[in-house]
Amino acid sequence: MVTLSAHAGFALLAVLLASLVSCAVAAHAAEPQWVTYEGSAGLGKGRHIVLISGDDEYRSEEALPQLGKILATHHGFRCTVLFAIDPATGEIRPDYQRNIPGTEALRTADLMVIFTRFRNLPDEQMRPIDEYLMSGRPVLGMRTATHAFSGLRGQYAKYNYDYRDPRQTWNQGFGRLVLGETWIAHHGEHARESTRGLIAPTGRDHPITRGIRDGDIWGDTDVYTVRLPLPGDSRPIILGQVLRGMKPDDEPVVGAKNEPMMPVAWTKTYQLPEGRAGAAFCTTMGSATDLTSAGTRRMLVNAVYFLLGLELPAQGAKVDIVGNYRPTMYGFGGYRKGLRVRDFEMN
Numbered sequence: 001m002v003t004l005s006a007h008a009g010f011a012l013l014a015v016l017l018a019s020l021v022s023c024a025v026a027a028h029a030a031e032p033q034w035v036t037y038e039g040s041a042g043l044g045k046g047r048h049i050v051l052i053s054g055d056d057e058y059r060s061e062e063a064l065p066q067l068g069k070i071l072a073t074h075h076g077f078r079c080t081v082l083f084a085i086d087p088a089t090g091e092i093r094p095d096y097q098r099n100i101p102g103t104e105a106l107r108t109a110d111l112m113v114i115f116t117r118f119r120n121l122p123d124e125q126m127r128p129i130d131e132y133l134m135s136g137r138p139v140l141g142m143r144t145a146t147h148a149f150s151g152l153r154g155q156y157a158k159y160n161y162d163y164r165d166p167r168q169t170w171n172q173g174f175g176r177l178v179l180g181e182t183w184i185a186h187h188g189e190h191a192r193e194s195t196r197g198l199i200a201p202t203g204r205d206h207p208i209t210r211g212i213r214d215g216d217i218w219g220d221t222d223v224y225t226v227r228l229p230l231p232g233d234s235r236p237i238i239l240g241q242v243l244r245g246m247k248p249d250d251e252p253v254v255g256a257k258n259e260p261m262m263p264v265a266w267t268k269t270y271q272l273p274e275g276r277a278g279a280a281f282c283t284t285m286g287s288a289t290d291l292t293s294a295g296t297r298r299m300l301v302n303a304v305y306f307l308l309g310l311e312l313p314a315q316g317a318k319v320d321i322v323g324n325y326r327p328t329m330y331g332f333g334g335y336r337k338g339l340r341v342r343d344f345e346m347n
């Protein structure tokens with residue numbers, strides 16, 4: 001009869017547990033790590049869009065799959081959607097800051113759509129983002145993309161939203177340099193004052209506002225503060241009127257919050273040091289719930305066409321919801337638990 005000492009027994013148990021964990025991680029790694037929607041027909045045929053989700057408040061993991069489905073189904077784009085994934089479980093976990101698999105898809109991308117918040121990604125996941133931006137290809141940033149990264153160290157620390165660059169080039173990181181602003185503050189009262197979009201004087205006759213009238217754009221998220229004027233050649237497209245409540249027909253707030261109104265969407269050019277110049281569009285709107293507004297969806301689809309140099313359809317861009325879309329209300333910790341990439345595959 002063979003007996004084990006207590007020490008040997010604990011050692012064996014540790015080995016078995018490690019083996020089980022290793023097998024579980026391997027099984028999760030075999031699951032899909034991102035989803036791709038293949039467009040069939042449309043002006044976007046042959047163009048590849050990579051949409052990077054990863055925020056822990058505004059449900060980008062729900063918003064970007066819906067936007068990707070719209071762009072693929074109605075316009076023919078090939079859309080790859082990336083997610084924040086917990087490597088230990090394989091689940092989509094928006095509050096896990098350190099893992100967004102699949103950024104290498106940017107190497108074949110014609111457009112990057114980014115909707116992340118305070119991500120601290122490993123170098124191998126940051127490298128394709130940096131290479132993409134160095135190439136000067138277009139960028140569409142949504143909501144918290146102004147503060148997309150935080151806590152990065154080494155060569156990519158310059159991407160942090162609060163980076164201090166003595167040479168001023170990368171001051172305040174990716175948000176300020178590429179999109180035109182970093183995180184400043186809530187301008188409207190969070191979760192109490194919603195946003196009505198009004199076309200800015202500099203947005204009239206712009207392709208991004210085609211088919212959009214004042215008030216078509218609405219979101220139950222609040223207006224963000226931006227510093228005026230926006231930097232460089234930034235061009236305000238949509239202004240955010242702060243409303244007194246959380247319905248599209250609520251009255252505007254009277255006073256300083258709307259005098260002047262903050263831009264909630266603008267265009268600009270960007271250029272990384274030693275990189276090529278590229279075009280950017282940024283909107284501080286875009287939560288999953290904001291996408292219930294057809295006007296907000298139209299603004300985003302029009303911006304995609306503009307950034308890719310495509311002429312919008314004469315009848316206007318189709319922005320109908322694809323499938324069953326019931327977005328989760330924003331808020332920390334309220335994301336849908338247990339979701340996996342396969343849950344967002346096209347039905």
